Amino acid sequence: MAAAAEHRLDxxxxxxxxGLAGFVALMLAVPLAGLETVSAPGGLTINTRxxxxxxxxxxxxxxxxxxxxxxxxxxRRGGPTMDLGIAETLRTAMPILAAAGIAFAVLLPxxxxxDRRVLDIGILVMTYIMLGWGxxxxxxxxxxxxxxxxxxxxxxxxxxxxxxIHFDLSFWLCLPLAxxxxxxxxYLLGFPVLRLRGDYLxxxxxxxxxxxxxxxxxxxxxxxGPDGISGIPRPSFFGLDFARSPPPDGHTFHTFFGLDFxxLHRIIFLYYLILVLALVTNAFTLRIRRLPxxxxxxxxxxxxxxxxxxxxxxxxxxxxxxxxxxxxxxxxGSFFATRQGFISPESFTFIESAIIVAIVxxxxxxxxIGVVVATLVLIAGPELIRELQxxxxxxxxxxxxxxxxxxxxxxxxxxxxxxxLHPPPRRRFGLGRGKxxxxxxx
Amino acid sequence: MNPRSEPLGGxxxxxxxxxxxxxxxxxxxxxVSFEATDRKITAIIGPNGAGKTTxxxxxxxxxxxxxxxxxxxxxxxxxxxxxRMEGFTIPQKADVARTFQNVRLFPAMSVLENLIIAQHNVxxxxxxxxxWGLLGLKRFRQAEAGSVDLCRYWLDRVGxxxxxxxxxxxxxxxxxxxxxxxxxxxxxxxxxxxxxxxAGLNPRESAELNQLLLAIxxxxxxxxxxxxxxxxxxxxxxxxxxxxxxxxxxxxxxPEAIRNDPTVIKAYLGEAEEDELPPEVAADLxxxxxxxxxx
Ligand SMILES: Nc1ncnc2c1ncn2[C@@H]1O[C@H](COP(=O)(O)OP(=O)(O)O)[C@@H](O)[C@H]1O
Ligand SMILES: [Mg+2]
Numbered sequence: 094m095a096a097a098a099e100h101r102l103d104x105x106x107x108x109x110x111x112g113l114a115g116f117v118a119l120m121l122a123v124p125l126a127g128l129e130t131v132s133a134p135g136g137l138t139i140n141t142r143x144x145x146x147x148x149x150x151x152x153x154x155x156x157x158x159x160x161x162x163x164x165x166x167x168x169r170r171g172g173p174t175m176d177l178g179i180a181e182t183l184r185t186a187m188p189i190l191a192a193a194g195i196a197f198a199v200l201l202p203x204x205x206x207x208d209r210r211v212l213d214i215g216i217l218v219m220t221y222i223m224l225g226w227g228x229x230x231x232x233x234x235x236x237x238x239x240x241x242x243x244x245x246x247x248x249x250x251x252x253x254x255x256x257x258i259h260f261d262l263s264f265w266l267c268l269p270l271a272x273x274x275x276x277x278x279x280y281l282l283g284f285p286v287l288r289l290r291g292d293y294l295x296x297x298x299x300x301x302x303x304x305x306x307x308x309x310x311x312x313x314x315x316x317x318g319p320d321g322i323s324g325i326p327r328p329s330f331f332g333l334d335f336a337r338s339p340p341p342d343g344h345t346f347h348t349f350f351g352l353d354f355x356x357l358h359r360i361i362f363l364y365y366l367i368l369v370l371a372l373v374t375n376a377f378t379l380r381i382r383r384l385p386x387x388x389x390x391x392x393x394x395x396x397x398x399x400x401x402x403x404x405x406x407x408x409x410x411x412x413x414x415x416x417x418x419x420x421x422x423x424x425x426g427s428f429f430a431t432r433q434g435f436i437s438p439e440s441f442t443f444i445e446s447a448i449i450v451a452i453v454x455x456x457x458x459x460x461x462i463g464v465v466v467a468t469l470v471l472i473a474g475p476e477l478i479r480e481l482q483x484x485x486x487x488x489x490x491x492x493x494x495x496x497x498x499x500x501x502x503x504x505x506x507x508x509x510x511x512x513x514l515h516p517p518p519r520r521r522f523g524l525g526r527g528k529x530x531x532x533x534x535x
Numbered sequence: 536m537n538p539r540s541e542p543l544g545g546x547x548x549x550x551x552x553x554x555x556x557x558x559x560x561x562x563x564x565x566x567v568s569f570e571a572t573d574r575k576i577t578a579i580i581g582p583n584g585a586g587k588t589t590x591x592x593x594x595x596x597x598x599x600x601x602x603x604x605x606x607x608x609x610x611x612x613x614x615x616x617x618x619r620m621e622g623f624t625i626p627q628k629a630d631v632a633r634t635f636q637n638v639r640l641f642p643a644m645s646v647l648e649n650l651i652i653a654q655h656n657v658x659x660x661x662x663x664x665x666x667w668g669l670l671g672l673k674r675f676r677q678a679e680a681g682s683v684d685l686c687r688y689w690l691d692r693v694g695x696x697x698x699x700x701x702x703x704x705x706x707x708x709x710x711x712x713x714x715x716x717x718x719x720x721x722x723x724x725x726x727x728x729x730x731x732x733x734a735g736l737n738p739r740e741s742a743e744l745n746q747l748l749l750a751i752x753x754x755x756x757x758x759x760x761x762x763x764x765x766x767x768x769x770x771x772x773x774x775x776x777x778x779x780x781x782x783x784x785x786x787x788x789x790p791e792a793i794r795n796d797p798t799v800i801k802a803y804l805g806e807a808e809e810d811e812l813p814p815e816v817a818a819d820l821x822x823x824x825x826x827x828x829x830x
Contacts, residue, residue, distance in 0.1 A: 377669075380669060381665065381668075381669065384658075384662055384665055384668040384669065385654075385655050385658035385659045385662055385665075385668070386659065386662075386664075386665045386668075388644075388648060388651065388652050388655070389652065389655055391641070391643075391644060391648075392641050392644065392652045395640075395641035395642060395643055395644060396639050396640070396641055398597075398635075398639060399635070399639040399640065399641065400623075400652075401596075401597070401622050401623045401626075402595060402626060402632070402633050402635070402639075402719075403626055403632075403652060403653045403655060403718070403722055404623055404624070404625075404626035404627030404628075404655065404656050404722060405623060405652070405655050405656075406623050406627075407623065413665075508643065510644070510645035510647065510648055510700055511648060512645075512647055512648060512651060512679075512683065513645075513647065513699070513700050514647050514683070514687060514690075514696070514699035514700060515697075515699060515700050
């Protein structure tokens with residue numbers, strides 16, 4: 094505490110720091126926000142928007158000052174002891190939270206405000222949650238930074254589309270096939286690449302993601318290139334289509350159940366489909382984390398050299414994580430294809446990979462509930478404020494910065510042991526907590 | 536060749552023959568031969584940079600030796616040529632465990648998890664390479680309970696039973712060192728290689744460690760290969776000592792013989808004196824001795 098008292102807020106230094114941030118903002122804001130091209134009768138002309146520049150610079154300057162103040166306050170209080178309290182509370186509240194979340198997700202289509210738009214957002218969010226949970230195996234558990242995850246999503250989507258169109262296979266047959274194909278691609282890529290570590294692995298997987306996309310664009314005969322594939326069969330409810338008029342000799346969903354036709358039926362079905370797929374992914378991850386292979390993933394993330402000295406085969410272990418992660422991306426991809434009815438390489442750009450990685454990292458690496466919270470914040474948030482248009486990405490970026498400042502190790506960064514000797518409800522007080530806080534601070 | 540008598544008869548547990556490890560021009564180990572025996576503590580001592588850790592890295596597959604042969608005569612599985620095996624198969628098949636000079640735990644995982652990971656290969660087989668485990672078969676659950684019992688035993692031995700569910704990274708330094716030894720024992724090794732286990736321990740912890748090592752030797756009937764920088768620590772518990780200096784073996788024998796060996800005294804005295812010498816003189820001296828050792 095004595096040391097903390099010496100950290101007096103130095104107003105000159107603080108102003109200097111904020112001024113520097115403001116200057117950087119000025120340099121960026123002049124070309125980005127200050128100049129606007131407008132089409133005038135005689136061609137393009139440039140409009141200046143100095144007021145926008147002033148707003149940008151001013152908000153960065155003031156924001157930085159607030160940040161400095163907040164930082165100082167945190168330092169006086171003696172670090173993230175509070176955070177640990179939150180974590181402890183969350184740990185005990187976790188099962189209730191999870192159950193409430195699942196109950197809400199199951200009941201969502203029947204809630205009064207659940208219109209088409211809400212359900213569409215629900216489907217989108219569940220898709221990203223599933224992708225986040227799938228990538229959590231690779232990044233969160235095994236610690237392999239994969240920036241090309243969307244490639245396996247694309248493989249799943251195209252596998253489903255091509256199999257369904259050319260071989261007329263049903264969704265339920267295509268789903269495992271697409272997952273298997275994506276897993277196979279994961280295995281093929283992982284084999285040479287998983288020798289690399291850290292940044293190198295990230296760069297190579299990023300490259301692989303782009304290569305897949307470029308192949309999809311250029312292999313016109315198979316993928317119809319940038320035109321994309323349209324007319325992908327929609328899933329049916331155990332053979333019952335969601336069409337308005339039934340075929341002459343059969344039923345559709347609404348005639349079979351004696352309901353009035355509503356286009357919402359299909360949306361609700363799709364919503365439950367992705368909910369089930371995501372929950373299966375979650376159940377699988379939670380289970381495999383407690384198996385030897387799951388523990389070996391986490392151990393590899395912690396210290397690969399120690400793993401070797403214990404007789405763990407690092408290559409095979411990483412490969413299983415990579416392959417299984419790819420498989421779930423493949424499942425999600427086939428869902429995406431059947432929901433959209435149309436896919437093109439446009440849907441599988443690097444930004445998708447970046448968003449999924451952001452979900453896993455912001456959620457707190459390896460935390461399943463963290464993925465849900467991060468998806469709600471990153472996907473549902475911007476979706477709900479679509480009115481803001483171009484400021485959406487700005488808000489997205491600002492949000493990420495805020496989370497990284499507030500909780501640098503992710504929103505819900507804590508893990509429960511996969512096996513215990515003593516019963517869990519053991520609350521630590523006094524020294525134990527203080528010690529944990531120290532290590533948490535570094 | 537080796538003056539040591541062989542009480543059990545047959546081949547020694549570990550035979551290191553003409554081991555050489557070069558890094559570019561640097562000879563980290565030059566033509567070192569020694570043996571380690573079942574149920575004995577064999578110590579490798581020597582000043583800093585003598586090449587002790589490099590010997591371990593060769594034994595446990597982290598380095599491929601430039602020359603030499605490393606034979607492990609496994610009491611149940613027959614001989615293994617360690618220098619030909621891929622790193623992770625040495626603990627897996629030949630049952631050689633090691634610890635590290637800078638403790639290497641899995642800090643974000645619990646103490647118990649750290650130990651149970653050492654049972655990885657046993658549990659992988661029991662879980663049908665994950666398949667039976669996913670289905671929750673009884674066979675796997677029984678195997679896991681068995682592994683937990685083994686971990687519990689070792690936690691008890693190193694006095695960490697009540698810390699079992701805490702993160703390993705939150706343990707005190709001395710506890711971390713003992714946990715690392717317990718983890719190595721959880722692969723059920725026939726040869727345990729410890730790299731400076733007493734470094735950074737206080738005298739009381741160091742004495743406890745000695746008791747633990749003697750108990751492992753006597754109760755579990757395995758061979759221990761012990762690196763120690765500090766001669767005084769090692770004299771108490773070693774059955775046999777190999778002394779390295781500048782990558783060469785300069786002496787070997789029982790502790791009493793080593794204690795009075797003039798070459799060993801010179802190597803250690805030399806080190807003490809060099810601390811007081813001006814750096815450039817010390818460097819000259821080191822170079823001279825290195826060329827002597829090479830010639
Ligand atoms: N990977 C490596 N590359 C280059 N030199 C190494 C490497 N490992 C060890 N050495 C060198 O080998 C010598 C012996 O090191 P080491 O075995 O760590 O000594 P110690 O007896 O203190 O454990 C040192 O000079 C060290 O610099
Ligand atoms: Mg060393």
